[in-house]
Amino acid sequence: MSEWTLGIIGGSGLYQLDALEDAQWISVDTPWGAPSDDLLIGHIADVKCVFLPRHGRGHRLGPSQLNFRANIDAMKRAGVTDLVSISAVGSLAEDIAPGHFTVVDQFIDRTFAREKSFFGDGLVAHVSMADPVCPRLSSYAADAARKAGATVHYSGTYLAMEGPQFSTRAESHMYRHWGADIIGMTAMPEAKLAREAELPYALIGMVTDYDCWRENEAPVEVEAIIAQLGANAAAGRALVEHLARSLPEKREASPIDTVLDYALITDPSVQDPALKAKLDAVGGRVFGA
Numbered sequence: 001m002s003e004w005t006l007g008i009i010g011g012s013g014l015y016q017l018d019a020l021e022d023a024q025w026i027s028v029d030t031p032w033g034a035p036s037d038d039l040l041i042g043h044i045a046d047v048k049c050v051f052l053p054r055h056g057r058g059h060r061l062g063p064s065q066l067n068f069r070a071n072i073d074a075m076k077r078a079g080v081t082d083l084v085s086i087s088a089v090g091s092l093a094e095d096i097a098p099g100h101f102t103v104v105d106q107f108i109d110r111t112f113a114r115e116k117s118f119f120g121d122g123l124v125a126h127v128s129m130a131d132p133v134c135p136r137l138s139s140y141a142a143d144a145a146r147k148a149g150a151t152v153h154y155s156g157t158y159l160a161m162e163g164p165q166f167s168t169r170a171e172s173h174m175y176r177h178w179g180a181d182i183i184g185m186t187a188m189p190e191a192k193l194a195r196e197a198e199l200p201y202a203l204i205g206m207v208t209d210y211d212c213w214r215e216n217e218a219p220v221e222v223e224a225i226i227a228q229l230g231a232n233a234a235a236g237r238a239l240v241e242h243l244a245r246s247l248p249e250k251r252e253a254s255p256i257d258t259v260l261d262y263a264l265i266t267d268p269s270v271q272d273p274a275l276k277a278k279l280d281a282v283g284g285r286v287f288g289a
């Protein structure tokens, strides 16, 4: 049996994963509230897979309504060892065209109306986000995207905006000057919380549009995004299947598995027992759940 349990967060257009065998929707409760939906738990070959549609089936939740902490906690609670996230994104670069996939390796976080940490009052932690994704999982995901037939960009900076409105033209130009390659509304604080939960994380951005920085082109509208999403989602599903099938049976330890060993700063004598209890899944390895 494979040592990997692969978590998959599906973004806009990806609400179901038919490739999962013996799959069942399971309700998972967390100390942080309800995740976006039940988890679809099954397997691909001998890899256990846990799928969560980020916006819920039917796309009920907007980016600022997502309970990111509950989503990551639920993944951890379901035994996920590695988490791949799939997102619809706008392109901020000429050579990244709609239909292309970008394997994200950096982020600029401009979100401001979201809970961004599992830690805080009574138990403080500071994890490093210098290298925010897992290179190993990203590399498997990139190969899987290529096998799925997508044009793949092997690195890219994702600008996370609050939304739900799309950017102004001035913002879009500014993000390009900052060096961002793609833009979306959901990967932050998802990536930060995955790191706090010691989950190696990879993000694949499926490009739907050119946002609004191109002078002679109509700005992005949901209608155009939905049209592109259909084509992208098929490749996204194929990517997940190739990814699960390409994982070696044995899972070597990742440095991300143990980041909390170096992140906690609160003296044990004053750590809040109530917060520690809430961290049973996220920090169970260090607090002995």
Ligand SMILES: CSC[C@H]1O[C@H](OP(=O)(O)O)[C@H](O)[C@@H]1O
Residues within 6 Å of the ligand: 010, 011, 012, 013, 054, 055, 062, 063, 086, 087, 088, 089, 163, 184, 185, 186, 187, 222, 225
């Ligand atoms: C439907 S376009 C805007 C919407 O799509 C992206 O969601 P996700 O990252 O979950 O695929 C974007 O971030 C916005 O939430």
Ligand SMILES: Nc1ncnc2[nH]cnc12
Residues within 6 Å of the ligand: 088, 089, 090, 091, 161, 166, 167, 183, 184, 185, 208, 209, 210, 211, 212, 220, 225
């Ligand atoms: N242009 C865009 N801006 C923000 N999020 C997006 N998701 C898909 N396209 C987007």
